[in-house]
Amino acid sequence: MPAAEVQVSPELVRRLLAEQHPDLAGLRIEVLANGWDNMVCRLGDDYLVRLPRRTVAAGLVLNEQRWLPGLAGQLPLPVPAPVRVGLPGCGYPWAWSVVPFLPGETAAREQPADPGEAAGALGEFLAALHLPAPADAPVNPSRGIPLVGRAAGVMSQLPHLDDPSERAIAVRVWESAVTAPAWGGPPLWLHGDLHPANILVDRGRVGAVIDFGDLTAGDPATDLAVAWMFLPAPERAEFRRVYGRADDGTWARARGWTLVLALVFLTHSADNPLMAGIGRQGLDAVLEESRISR
Numbered sequence: 047m048p049a050a051e052v053q054v055s056p057e058l059v060r061r062l063l064a065e066q067h068p069d070l071a072g073l074r075i076e077v078l079a080n081g082w083d084n085m086v087c088r089l090g091d092d093y094l095v096r097l098p099r100r101t102v103a104a105g106l107v108l109n110e111q112r113w114l115p116g117l118a119g120q121l122p123l124p125v126p127a128p129v130r131v132g133l134p135g136c137g138y139p140w141a142w143s144v145v146p147f148l149p150g151e152t153a154a155r156e157q158p159a160d161p162g163e164a165a166g167a168l169g170e171f172l173a174a175l176h177l178p179a180p181a182d183a184p185v186n187p188s189r190g191i192p193l194v195g196r197a198a199g200v201m202s203q204l205p206h207l208d209d210p211s212e213r214a215i216a217v218r219v220w221e222s223a224v225t226a227p228a229w230g231g232p233p234l235w236l237h238g239d240l241h242p243a244n245i246l247v248d249r250g251r252v253g254a255v256i257d258f259g260d261l262t263a264g265d266p267a268t269d270l271a272v273a274w275m276f277l278p279a280p281e282r283a284e285f286r287r288v289y290g291r292a293d294d295g296t297w298a299r300a301r302g303w304t305l306v307l308a309l310v311f312l313t314h315s316a317d318n319p320l321m322a323g324i325g326r327q328g329l330d331a332v333l334e335e336s337r338i339s340r
Contacts (some may be wrong), residue, residue: 084259165281191260200306243324
């Protein structure tokens, strides 16, 4: 994982709260997660505090603060729209957020009880999210873009697959995806980083979608990669049916995005078994599907 550029601690969180949101400063604070981009602390029973730990993530928090509250009302699943905005202070250089605590465990650790129901829930969620975005929507240089823009990374990461047969199949998947018809519609709102670690399962059902730091606009195929990264093979067809707008070209590009993300996770998660496992699941899914379809 990338090293933190600023050290963030519960003590810093309490000082920031005391300075800017004193009514929350007396609540219990405990570290919940340290991700690639943010540290997340539990704040009492009802909130989380989300603070960037790298410069690259600082602008992403601003995107969430500006856009997610407006999007939340159109979505059929809860999302962590900020309820309080934090400013730089106490030596900490960036904006930060207080967001609602959403119950559940990540789908990377707890599978839903009914994969078919999960497929339908995610299909409905993305159908509601994937609407035309305004001209000033956030631009992400690596998500929602034409797949050719990820070609250099894919080519550099494919040699990390030790099995020559896996590499050969992955190349076929990539070539099919990158030559599929490009997205011809308007840029649509995208989650941008939809995988099992950003889906919560609560009492056996998909309960929320979290971490909108990569919120952007572009080709919906980026988000549809979740079909391979999360769902068993029989349920992908149900997900596609409920989503309702994935033609064959979009579905092929989504398979390509699965390969893109799986290779990134496998290449950069040597110290994060959870993310490596997500990458392996996505890679295995597209490889197996390619073997069956030949």
